[in-house]
Amino acid sequence: MAMSSADSSEPLPGVPNVNRADLDEMVENERVDPHEELADVDADTDLGIEMAEDAQRVARGELTGDDFWNKHDTAAEAEFGEEYRATPNPAVDSGDQTISTPTAESLSCSVGSMDSVASESALQRDESGIGVGNEKWGMVIDLQKCVGCDSCTVACKAENRTPPGVSYNVVMEEEHGEFPNVTRTNVPRPCMQCENPPCVQVCPVSATYSMDDGVVNIDYDRCIGCRYCIIACPYGARYFDFGDNYDDEVDEAGEVTSPEYGVDRGKRTEGDSPIGNVRKCSFCTHRLERGEEPACVETCIGDARNMGDLNDPESDVSQMAESTRAMQLKEAEGTDPNVYYLK
Amino acid sequence: MATKHTAFEFSPGFEDGRLRVAWYAFVGLLVAGGAYAAYLRLTQGMASTNLTSIVPWGAWVAFYIYFVGLSAGAFLVSTLANVFDVGKMHRIDRDALFAAIISMAVALLFVWIDLGRMDRMYYPFIWRQFTSALSWEVHAYVAYIGILVTELYFSMRIDLAQLATELEGPRAKLYELLTLGRTDTSDASRAFDTRWLKRAGMVGIPLAIFTVHGGTGVLFAVSKARPYWNSGLFPVIFIISALLSGTALVMMLYVLRTRLFDGERVDADLLEQLAQLLIAFIVIDVALTAVEGLIAFSSLHPHEVETWLIVLFGEMSWSFWWFMVGCSWVFPMVLLSKRSWRRSPPIMTFAGLLVVIGVVAVRFNIVIPAQILPVMEGLPHGSYFPTLVEWATSFGIIGVGLLLFTIGAELLPLTPLTGGDHE
Numbered sequence: 193m194a195m196s197s198a199d200s201s202e203p204l205p206g207v208p209n210v211n212r213a214d215l216d217e218m219v220e221n222e223r224v225d226p227h228e229e230l231a232d233v234d235a236d237t238d239l240g241i242e243m244a245e246d247a248q249r250v251a252r253g254e255l256t257g258d259d260f261w262n263k264h265d266t267a268a269e270a271e272f273g274e275e276y277r278a279t280p281n282p283a284v285d286s287g288d289q290t291i292s293t294p295t296a297e298s299l300s301c302s303v304g305s306m307d308s309v310a311s312e313s314a315l316q317r318d319e320s321g322i323g324v325g326n327e328k329w330g331m332v333i334d335l336q337k338c339v340g341c342d343s344c345t346v347a348c349k350a351e352n353r354t355p356p357g358v359s360y361n362v363v364m365e366e367e368h369g370e371f372p373n374v375t376r377t378n379v380p381r382p383c384m385q386c387e388n389p390p391c392v393q394v395c396p397v398s399a400t401y402s403m404d405d406g407v408v409n410i411d412y413d414r415c416i417g418c419r420y421c422i423i424a425c426p427y428g429a430r431y432f433d434f435g436d437n438y439d440d441e442v443d444e445a446g447e448v449t450s451p452e453y454g455v456d457r458g459k460r461t462e463g464d465s466p467i468g469n470v471r472k473c474s475f476c477t478h479r480l481e482r483g484e485e486p487a488c489v490e491t492c493i494g495d496a497r498n499m500g501d502l503n504d505p506e507s508d509v510s511q512m513a514e515s516t517r518a519m520q521l522k523e524a525e526g527t528d529p530n531v532y533y534l535k
Numbered sequence: 536m537a538t539k540h541t542a543f544e545f546s547p548g549f550e551d552g553r554l555r556v557a558w559y560a561f562v563g564l565l566v567a568g569g570a571y572a573a574y575l576r577l578t579q580g581m582a583s584t585n586l587t588s589i590v591p592w593g594a595w596v597a598f599y600i601y602f603v604g605l606s607a608g609a610f611l612v613s614t615l616a617n618v619f620d621v622g623k624m625h626r627i628d629r630d631a632l633f634a635a636i637i638s639m640a641v642a643l644l645f646v647w648i649d650l651g652r653m654d655r656m657y658y659p660f661i662w663r664q665f666t667s668a669l670s671w672e673v674h675a676y677v678a679y680i681g682i683l684v685t686e687l688y689f690s691m692r693i694d695l696a697q698l699a700t701e702l703e704g705p706r707a708k709l710y711e712l713l714t715l716g717r718t719d720t721s722d723a724s725r726a727f728d729t730r731w732l733k734r735a736g737m738v739g740i741p742l743a744i745f746t747v748h749g750g751t752g753v754l755f756a757v758s759k760a761r762p763y764w765n766s767g768l769f770p771v772i773f774i775i776s777a778l779l780s781g782t783a784l785v786m787m788l789y790v791l792r793t794r795l796f797d798g799e800r801v802d803a804d805l806l807e808q809l810a811q812l813l814i815a816f817i818v819i820d821v822a823l824t825a826v827e828g829l830i831a832f833s834s835l836h837p838h839e840v841e842t843w844l845i846v847l848f849g850e851m852s853w854s855f856w857w858f859m860v861g862c863s864w865v866f867p868m869v870l871l872s873k874r875s876w877r878r879s880p881p882i883m884t885f886a887g888l889l890v891v892i893g894v895v896a897v898r899f900n901i902v903i904p905a906q907i908l909p910v911m912e913g914l915p916h917g918s919y920f921p922t923l924v925e926w927a928t929s930f931g932i933i934g935v936g937l938l939l940f941t942i943g944a945e946l947l948p949l950t951p952l953t954g955g956d957h958e
Contacts, residue, residue, distance in 0.1 A: 357588060364911065365913060390758075393667065397655075397663070397670070414662060415655075416658050416659070418651070419591035419592060423761065426759065426760035428914045434580065463580075467580065468651035469651060525760075
């Protein structure tokens with residue numbers, strides 16, 4: 193069979209002229225020596241090589257799956273002991289197993305097929321994983337690592353598609369000292385997701401409230417736009433959506449909106465929420481729910497931002513929040529933010 | 536009295552027809568301009584304002600608290616008659632109550648136009664927040680308006696009943712309707728009205744002081760993010776400046792309505808009583824404001840000190856010196872300083888007008904300066920001056936209030952038929 197036309201015709205401009213022999217040689221050069229490779233493994237090297245060669249035969253159709261297992265099952269069990277039976281066998285699968293049913297039964301893997309093992313382990317991950325509500329989300333920002341590049345602010349705008357005048361995250365830059373002895377501190381400021389949020393306290397319609405996962409939510413369908421929460425927030429983290437957009441800068445800027453707080457509102461439409469509402473950082477709840485870090489954390493070039501579960505004392509954020517370097521902004525306000533800073 | 540057997544005459548409206556036309560033309564202009572501006576506000580949304588996320592509260596909020604204060608002040612003046620039975624004050628009881636009702640309507644229009652989602656204005660009655668001063672306020676306003684209307688009814692009903700029997704035509708029908716069927720004009724019914732008027736007033740006094748206007752002060756004072764507001768004295772000053780503006784308004788209304796509507800002589804004794812009340816409120820207002828300022832400065836709290844410096848010497852300090860200090864304190868105090876001036880209707884009208892305008896600046900100087908300094912170092916400073924749309928809607932809403940008051944004054948017996956001599 194013809195591997196490619198490159199063997200017989202002129203090479204195309206910009207395309208390297210390699211023929212099949214060259215490719216085979218490259219593969220052969222890269223191939224590891226099986227004896228060398230298996231020498232480091234506890235299991236029997238000869239058995240390993242024999243089984244691998246027979247597996248290649250099965251793949252080429254020179255040997256059936258049943259014959260393969262009839263030949264090797266006893267030896268493999270002798271070699272691997274109890275663990276052999278406790279491991280799912282890729283050949284035994286309820287769907288389209290590569291061996292006949294009697295052979296599969298004779299192999300009798302105690303833990304079931306790969307399929308069932310995979311789905312069980314996925315379930316296990318769900319129970320302890322993201323989006324089930326056992327977490328209390330917290331953010332730790334290492335001020336020593338922050339270089340003040342504002343990538344977080346940009347990533348946040350891109351992720352949450354916030355309109356002009358709304359910026360869930362900003363980097364506050366403070367310069368200290370006099371030239372030439374100056375230092376600069378960059379303090380990124382998302383919403384602090386306070387444990388005792390003054391914004392929640394003042395909202396006349398309970399449109400903003402604390403969720404179990406520590407995030408302060410805004411119900412855009414209930415917010416009346418009185419802006420009392422903006423007044424009450426000691427961190428200036430809340431913004432009013434005046435209805436502006438980036439249509440002059442980007443074509444169809446409002447075609448897609450971010451599914452903030454897990455609600456997809458379709459395209460940005462004049463007169464529809466969240467226009468006329470108050471908006472703020474949600475810790476990218478929609479990303480957390482699908483197992484992703486907030487956009488600002490993911491993008492941070494200095495790895496200054498960390499997101500995790502403050503309920504888990506073993507988590508990185510818990511341990512950082514406990515460190516002597518840890519502090520919260522305006523601690524005296526009694527708001528107890530879930531955003532910590534490392535001095 | 537003579538009214539019993541002379542042909543019954545009742546014409547509460549303007550004495551001078553040309554003045555009526557001029558006045559309605561003026562008010563109509565305000566309302567028309569406001570209507571166009573409101574159209575722009577509705578179509579362009581909040582982008583039609585100069586508000587930002589740094590200064591989210593502006594002229595509309597300032598006017599809102601101004602009119603709540605004006606209402607509370609006017610109401611408390613009315614209780615001098617209907618609760619404390621200060622003889623001559625009965626003459627201005629209904630003026631004060633009616634002005635208080637109109638002021639609340641105006642205040643609520645300002646709250647409404649200020650909402651980012653005007654279509655959701657009824658939500659606070661569906662969802663509540665126990666810890667929110669604003670949530671409580673909305674309910675207090677409704678209760679308070681209920682009290683005001685109840686009081687005006689009990690204050691005016693006997694005259695409405697009398698007019699309904701003595702007059703004919705649609706006016707008589709209207710008055711009969713407004714008596715809610717209680718057309719009895721006997722002394723027993725008068726006593727009943729007086730009793731219930733007093734009861735409503737007694738409920739109204741704490742409601743007006745502590746929840747309606749004190750509560751509006753609390754709404755600001757609880758914001759610990761804004762140290763300029765975050766003081767216990769703040770709601771008290773709120774109430775005092777409300778009394779100041781309310782008294783001035785009632786004094787002005789008394790003179791203007793007596794002269795222009797009733798065509799009668801102004802009672803110089805009553806005028807002097809109101810003037811003395813005004814002096815007292817100015818003194819208390821100055822003193823408490825000074826105390827508040829002293830506490831702020833001696834706290835050395837940078838945010839508070841800097842905000843006060845902005846008020847005193849900042850870009851908009853003219854509003855503090857000329858309007859707050861000048862119009863609401865110094866100029867009226869000068870006019871109130873001589874007994875003969877205190878008994879002079881034109882001078883007292885002018886003094887009242889000065890205070891009524893000056894207290895607007897008091898409200899602006901409450902709302903705006905606290906939002907100029909950023910809540911955290913490193914965040915941008917705010918700056919704010921209302922747009923034309925904000926000014927025009929504000930004057931339009933005030934125009935609506937003037938219109939409603941004028942129509943009411945032209946129709947209703949705001950001056951007691953007995954002349955106000957209480958018996």
